[in-house]
Amino acid sequence: MTEKITHSTAKQRRRHRRIVTTATALTMVLSACGTSDGSTGGSDGTDAAITVVATTTMLGDVAKNVVGDAGTVVVLLPVGVDPHEYQASSREVALIQTADLVIANGLGLEDGMADILASAAQDGANILEIAPASTPLPFGEDGLDPHVWFDPIRMAEGSRMIAASLETIDPGSGWTERAETYAAQLMVADAEVISLLETLAPDDRRLVTNHDSLGYFANRYSFDVIGVVVPGGSTLSNPSSSALSELAHIVATEGVPAIFAETTDSAALAEAVASEVGSEVIVVNLYSGSLGEPGSEADTLIGMLLTNARLIAEALG
Amino acid sequence: MDWLSEPFELAFQQRALIGGSLAAIALALIGTWVVIRGMSFLGDALVHGVIPGIALAILLDFSVLLGAALAAAVMIGGINLVHRQTKFAEDTGIGLLFVGMLGLGVIIISRTDSYSGSLTSILFGDALGVTRGDIIVLAVLAAITLGGSLVLYRPFLVLAFNEQKAEILGLRPRLTDGVLLVLITMTIVGSFQTVGTLLVFGMLVGPPATAALLTRRVPEMMATAAVIGVGSVVVGLIASYHLDTSGSATIAVVPIGLFFVVLTIRSMIETLQHRREAPAA
Secondary structure, three states: OHHHHHHHHOOOOOOOOOOOOOHHHHHOOOOOOOOOOHHHOOOOOOOOOEEEEEOOHHHHHHHHHHHOOOEEEEEOOOOOOOOOOOOOEHHHHHHHHHOOEEEEOOOOOOHHHHHHHHHHHHOOOOEEEOHHHOOOOEEOOOEEOOOHHHOHHHHHHHHHHHHHHHHHHOOOOOHHHHHHHHHHHHHHHHHHHHHHHHHOOHHHOEEEEOOOOOHHHHHHOOOEEEEEOOOOOOOOOOOOHHHHHHHHHHHHHHOOOEEEEEOOOOOHHHHHHHHHHOOOOEEEEEOOOOOOOOOOOOOOHHHHHHHHHHHHHHHHO | OHHHHHHHOOHHHHHHHHHHHHHHHHHHHHHHHHHHOOOHHHHHHHHHHOHHHHHHHHHHOOOHHHHHHHHHHHHHHHHHHHHHHOOOOHHHHHHHHHHHHHHHHHHHHHHOOOOOHHHHHHHOOOHHHOOHHHHHHHHHHHHHHHHHHHHOHHHHHHHHHOHHHHHHOOOOHHHHHHHHHHHHHHHHHHHHHHHOHHHHHHHHHHHHHHHHHHOOOHHHHHHHHHHHHHHHHHHHHHHHHHHOOEHHHHHHHHHHHHHHHHHHHHHHHHHHHHHHHOOOO
């Protein structure tokens, strides 16, 4: 029975060898994707309209702003889930395969989906990875930092990349105009973040974080990341006892008033360091790997950036 | 029929089906020996035990399979040492080495400054991300386990049921044991990199254990386990598509669920038979 199924539906698929990592490479791709026969439609019957898939909730929000009413945006990661750990279902991989455009963060952020994204790209899925094309900052010894969504300027550029890509698929549906409108909103948000952080003197601009995820924020708004609780970027990593006590020492001697943890991860180690130093050090949860719940103040990328800036200004002020 | 064929229309779904089935067959064959000889814990432990080898291989830039093989050799050597030099049952040694190797793996990963995302994705594959290259690896693996099980059937069988008899028959139980361990390690490492840890755990023990409930003869057990394994891949992929659940995890759960269904049905039948026989007795 299984063999029959394989044979009767086997389709000729054009294969593309590499993951599309830069905006310039986008002119290739897309031909075998977007299966047009209705039988694969399932529940989402969006025949002519453009379908865009985004991996993280942040990229989903950017995509929704660029796509507007001209298509459908499907976000794979649920709100509040660490993007490192998510594993996709067969239906979602089918969506990746047939969507007109897949927007991924890249640089290893979507660990659990790395296999799937790589093989989908080989099958000719149209995958746009935002982080590698956003002049990423170095990370660790020889890596690149995937957490680009903390920088509104880079995300404005990202929205333009998405528009440019959609323009090649379906020209003249207002992608560029909407992307420019959204990019302008991000610029306004950037100015708001700067003014929220205005109260902080250069001496206050020192961050101790749970994971090393605030590199772009620090770079954009002149902060220094002076300590990180969990080393590396992997969820498998654990800090050593000496690293934690050294961190507690840094926090105490530098007089840092807060440690920033994430809504998507346990803050237990950050709490341990804070209580080691004393009661005056607080642990503040920032929105990091995911937007906030719908209806919360951080349910959009701009809302998330402003909320984080406000929390940081309050904690360090 | 759309309901059945729709989950297999796209290329990746067909690769998941083929790759998953090949892994299921290899694991069913090798898993039958694992279940008969009571080595399930060793099998599970090996999957985690090879992590430090793989981590080192990535850091020092040598073959991942070589790293895994080295770690497996260290682990099995350590287990044998504990087994031979103490009076503990074998599971004590496995427990010691399991935690020791896993801990070592996390230590190595945590020592690296760079982003170790790639390490995680190398460690844990996904059935839905199987590539053509993976399918070749899995096909070779299935062929080796099938060949090994056929050629070494008698030595394995005697070893499984009577180690002393194996010695008397001149079947060299030590060597046979070693070959079996190599086969188990190879199958586990090869398949968990391509289809994921969870699926390997599920397929190594689930189908052979279910088959053991249904039949006593080893060849029948292997065949039944292979059929159950492949069937689980098909059912799991259909379920993952329609229920929108993680691919590898869904496939892994199917044979475990089936085991308990078969167990329940079997004990119901036994109870009924018992009642029927009771008045006569």
